[in-house]
Amino acid sequence: xxxxxxxxxxNLHFSRGEKVIFSGVELQIPRGRITAVxxxxxxxKTTLLxxxxxxxxxxAGRVLIDGQDVHALSRKALFTLRRRMGMLFQxxxxxSDLSVFExxxxxxRVHTDxxxxxxxxxxxxxxxxxxxxxxxxxxxxxxxxGMARRVALARAIALDPELVLYDEPFVGQDPIxxxxxxxxxxxxxxxxxxTSVVVSHDIQETLSIADxxxxxxxxxxxxxxxxxxxxxxxxxxxxxxxxxxxxxxxPFHYPAPDYxxxxxxxxxxx
Amino acid sequence: MIGRILxxxxxxxxxxxxxxxxxLFLAQSxxxxxxxxxxxxxxxxxxxxxxxxxxxxxxxxLFIGMVLALQGYxxxxxxxxxxxxxxxxxxxxxxxxxxxVAALLFAGRAGSALTAEIxxxxxxxxxxxxxxxxxxxxxxxxxxxxxAGFVALPLLTVGFSVIGIYGGYLVxxxxxxxxxxxxxxxxxxxxxxxxxxxxxxxxxxxxALVVTWIAVFQGYDLVPTSEGxxxxxxxxxxYSSLAVLGLDFVLTALMFGGFS
Numbered sequence: 001x002x003x004x005x006x007x008x009x010x011n012l013h014f015s016r017g018e019k020v021i022f023s024g025v026e027l028q029i030p031r032g033r034i035t036a037v038x039x040x041x042x043x044x045k046t047t048l049l050x051x052x053x054x055x056x057x058x059x060a061g062r063v064l065i066d067g068q069d070v071h072a073l074s075r076k077a078l079f080t081l082r083r084r085m086g087m088l089f090q091x092x093x094x095x096s097d098l099s100v101f102e103x104x105x106x107x108x109r110v111h112t113d114x115x116x117x118x119x120x121x122x123x124x125x126x127x128x129x130x131x132x133x134x135x136x137x138x139x140x141x142x143x144x145x146g147m148a149r150r151v152a153l154a155r156a157i158a159l160d161p162e163l164v165l166y167d168e169p170f171v172g173q174d175p176i177x178x179x180x181x182x183x184x185x186x187x188x189x190x191x192x193x194x195t196s197v198v199v200s201h202d203i204q205e206t207l208s209i210a211d212x213x214x215x216x217x218x219x220x221x222x223x224x225x226x227x228x229x230x231x232x233x234x235x236x237x238x239x240x241x242x243x244x245x246x247x248x249x250x251p252f253h254y255p256a257p258d259y260x261x262x263x264x265x266x267x268x269x270x
Numbered sequence: 271m272i273g274r275i276l277x278x279x280x281x282x283x284x285x286x287x288x289x290x291x292x293x294l295f296l297a298q299s300x301x302x303x304x305x306x307x308x309x310x311x312x313x314x315x316x317x318x319x320x321x322x323x324x325x326x327x328x329x330x331x332l333f334i335g336m337v338l339a340l341q342g343y344x345x346x347x348x349x350x351x352x353x354x355x356x357x358x359x360x361x362x363x364x365x366x367x368x369x370x371v372a373a374l375l376f377a378g379r380a381g382s383a384l385t386a387e388i389x390x391x392x393x394x395x396x397x398x399x400x401x402x403x404x405x406x407x408x409x410x411x412x413x414x415x416x417x418a419g420f421v422a423l424p425l426l427t428v429g430f431s432v433i434g435i436y437g438g439y440l441v442x443x444x445x446x447x448x449x450x451x452x453x454x455x456x457x458x459x460x461x462x463x464x465x466x467x468x469x470x471x472x473x474x475x476x477x478a479l480v481v482t483w484i485a486v487f488q489g490y491d492l493v494p495t496s497e498g499x500x501x502x503x504x505x506x507x508x509y510s511s512l513a514v515l516g517l518d519f520v521l522t523a524l525m526f527g528g529f530s
Binding site for chain 1 (some may be wrong): 351390391394395397399400401402403404405406
């Protein structure tokens, strides 16, 4: 890490109603690398991406992207900054009324005045990169889940962003498309010099490509380091998560009254 | 008891908050000059909410005109006044039935579809991803639909009136034998363009705004789950029907109540 970090999250606090999601999260995302943010479901990993993308505002703390405070920007400056980011949504979030080609062309049409032939070339290049040049005529409803995510990836990189945020890219994918996505994320990162943030709880896939990993739980960064250093971390919480053990500091049971009492129903509960 | 009062107050606050949100929502999406692409998007929505609603609106209009003529004839003929049938059919349609029934049909046919469509776009994160690409979904998704509804419903109402009057003609003149000259002549003599046609169109414009506004807002504001979408779709139909009927009373009182 010679450069200053591309994304810097400092002392981030965020809550939804009564529920505290983050209390003092610190992250530094280095330029040109793949940084993974991991953690059990429901720890607000997607929320973190939305805070970085400026869709939600934190209660306290700052998010700096390339030195700019995301939440202090005007709406116009924020939209300009977003042109430098791509985001891959969990569901793909393709526009269902546009074909694959038009979906990828969408950011180009909105943000540039390029002639149609050049847009066509660019779209075909992006689709070629994700291996779906032949599927350009299809509508999103005709795609499998893995294909939809690849098209969404092509759309996310259409404007050659500097930062790509991946929200659970591997969830619900079969092993083949998981493998394809892992490779794509890695290749794109290396080929285009992107800074990537991968939010995920798929340990094997994520650790195989990440340069640096943050583990988030209970609203805070529980551990961070390179994938190898996490593997041998002796914090029981980290080791439970990284090795996928069903019971441990994160309990298997949802909090409940004593089992014996509950079965005999000594307290007369419904 | 205290709890009940508290929850009542909370409900009241929620309602006010939703009203405020919907007002802001209307202001943010309704204003602004559309780009060339905006016109194209608007035209496409005109097709969805306008052209595709034509069939149900026209068929209903025809039947309502026919029923009006049939019912009107049986009463008027007792007084020997069946010559006034054209006047009765046209005035009831232009002043009252066309704007109201067309708006109710529109809420059911197009309003619910708008809510479900926008809601599904929200549930599948399409609106969020549009925002991340740097496009305001209010301008790109909501505005064309809002304007299409606002323009389409008054046009549909005109179609409803025309075909309803023709339906009245079919039953009254062709079937029951009212003299054709008096059907059209009495109509011409008694229908005032500003008073009757104009006021009917004003009603229709108001209904168009309210129904489309409710529909797109319910879609944009819903809880993005399958249950949320179904609830919002129901709410669109219920709220817009109630709003149309309630506003119709107010507007009728203002226009024809003799207060001015």
